[in-house]
Amino acid sequence: MSDQLFKVTIDNITVEVAPGTSILQAARQIGGEVAPPAMCFYSKLKGSGGKCRTCLVEVSKGSEKDPRPMPKLVASCRTTVMDGMEVKNITSQRVIEARAGVVEFLLLNHPLDCPICDQAGECHLQDLGYEHGKAGTRYEFQRRTFHKVDLGDKIQLHMTRCILCYRCVFTADQLTDSREHGVLDRGDHAQIATFIEKNLDNEFIGNVIDVCPVGALTDKTFRFKNRVWFTKPVDAHRDCPTCCGEVQLWMRGDEVFRVTARKDEWGEITESSKGSTGWICNTCRFDKKHISDWTIEGPTKISRHSVISQGHYVNTVKPAETIERVMDGRKPRLFMDIHKVSEVNKPAIELSLINGPATSDTFNANKND
Ligand code: SF4
Numbered sequence: 001m002s003d004q005l006f007k008v009t010i011d012n013i014t015v016e017v018a019p020g021t022s023i024l025q026a027a028r029q030i031g032g033e034v035a036p037p038a039m040c041f042y043s044k045l046k047g048s049g050g051k052c053r054t055c056l057v058e059v060s061k062g063s064e065k066d067p068r069p070m071p072k073l074v075a076s077c078r079t080t081v082m083d084g085m086e087v088k089n090i091t092s093q094r095v096i097e098a099r100a101g102v103v104e105f106l107l108l109n110h111p112l113d114c115p116i117c118d119q120a121g122e123c124h125l126q127d128l129g130y131e132h133g134k135a136g137t138r139y140e141f142q143r144r145t146f147h148k149v150d151l152g153d154k155i156q157l158h159m160t161r162c163i164l165c166y167r168c169v170f171t172a173d174q175l176t177d178s179r180e181h182g183v184l185d186r187g188d189h190a191q192i193a194t195f196i197e198k199n200l201d202n203e204f205i206g207n208v209i210d211v212c213p214v215g216a217l218t219d220k221t222f223r224f225k226n227r228v229w230f231t232k233p234v235d236a237h238r239d240c241p242t243c244c245g246e247v248q249l250w251m252r253g254d255e256v257f258r259v260t261a262r263k264d265e266w267g268e269i270t271e272s273s274k275g276s277t278g279w280i281c282n283t284c285r286f287d288k289k290h291i292s293d294w295t296i297e298g299p300t301k302i303s304r305h306s307v308i309s310q311g312h313y314v315n316t317v318k319p320a321e322t323i324e325r326v327m328d329g330r331k332p333r334l335f336m337d338i339h340k341v342s343e344v345n346k347p348a349i350e351l352s353l354i355n356g357p358a359t360s361d362t363f364n365a366n367k368n369d
């Protein structure tokens with residue numbers, strides 16, 4: 001009922017929300033740039049939020065009853081709204097400066113290896129750095145380094161990229177029967193680890209890849225096989241006895257390179273058609289890489305601001321072909337079958353199915369094919 005709702009004004013836009021709603025969730029109801037970025041909060045994980053400070057906002061009026069402003073910026077994911085509260089996000093210079101400082105902190109030890117990182121193109125830290133960060137760094141010391149660790153045979157951890165958001169820890173805690181990994185040590189030494197090399201061996205553990213906002217946890221069946229913006233996401237489902245079976249296939253041609261859960265505009269896993277969170281099992285994620293395993297529903301809707309939408313040719317108007325005109329009527333030979341002129345690549349080798357990234361061995365081993 002409307003008399004039970006609280007009125008909150010964020011960046012001069014007023015919404016009515018239920019008591020107990022966080023400022024961040026209220027801002028998401030407005031949407032667009034009014035919603036602060038969130039690197040650690042994940043609405044589907046209990047207890048998440050409060051770690052990264054990217055969602056800081058200024059509360060310029062506490063409530064109708066106590067209109068005093070809050071003296072410090074607050075984490076919007078962990079602060080609940082009060083009736084009559086007024087909040088500034090992008091309209092506050094203090095917030096913009098503080099957020100740039102938070103980005104600088106998050107990137108202090110980051111290797112900035114986007115060109116070789118599988119998460120590039122769908123990385124929240126990349127977006128955050130681009131939208132809220134500064135162009136230069138003032139950091140002069142050697143960056144923290146770690147060895148890459150295999151967490152089981154399908155997931156690899158690059159601790160150098162981790163921002164310690166705890167999402168994967170909460171996922172493992174809340175989705176699986178026993179907690180298998182966590183944050184070890186403190187401060188500069190803090191790291192995500194499976195104590196005594198214990199593998200993350202659980203049918204739902206692959207979801208840690210989907211919740212990781214950066215490229216710290218990657219899918220070993222997809223690593224280095226393709227850039228995400230070259231693949232096309234397609235909604236598909238299968239009758240899975242373990243999970244909801246509703247996924248996104250990341251395809252190139254007819255090959256399925258990667259399977260992930262479906263995500264919403266905030267990068268969070270959506271609800272399945274059965275009403276629960278659409279977590280998917282390891283079998284769907286890692287083992288079902290044939291198009292025949294799935295019932296295709298259609299192309300996933302991608303925000304036109306995403307680099308991934310670059311590969312989506314919907315309603316395109318092709319520019320007029322000019323080559324023939326400028327080449328005195330000679331036809332361009334732009335479309336040829338590479339296999340007719342080169343033996344370097346073998347069309348029979350399906351890159352989505354080989355184990356790991358393709359190397360020269362992949363092709364040389366099949367020399368006599
Ligand atoms: S590995 Fe990813 S999900 Fe886990 S704490 Fe680090 S950044 Fe967060």
Ligand code: FES
Nearest residue numbers: 050052053055077
């Ligand atoms: S999203 Fe609020 S502190 Fe990380």
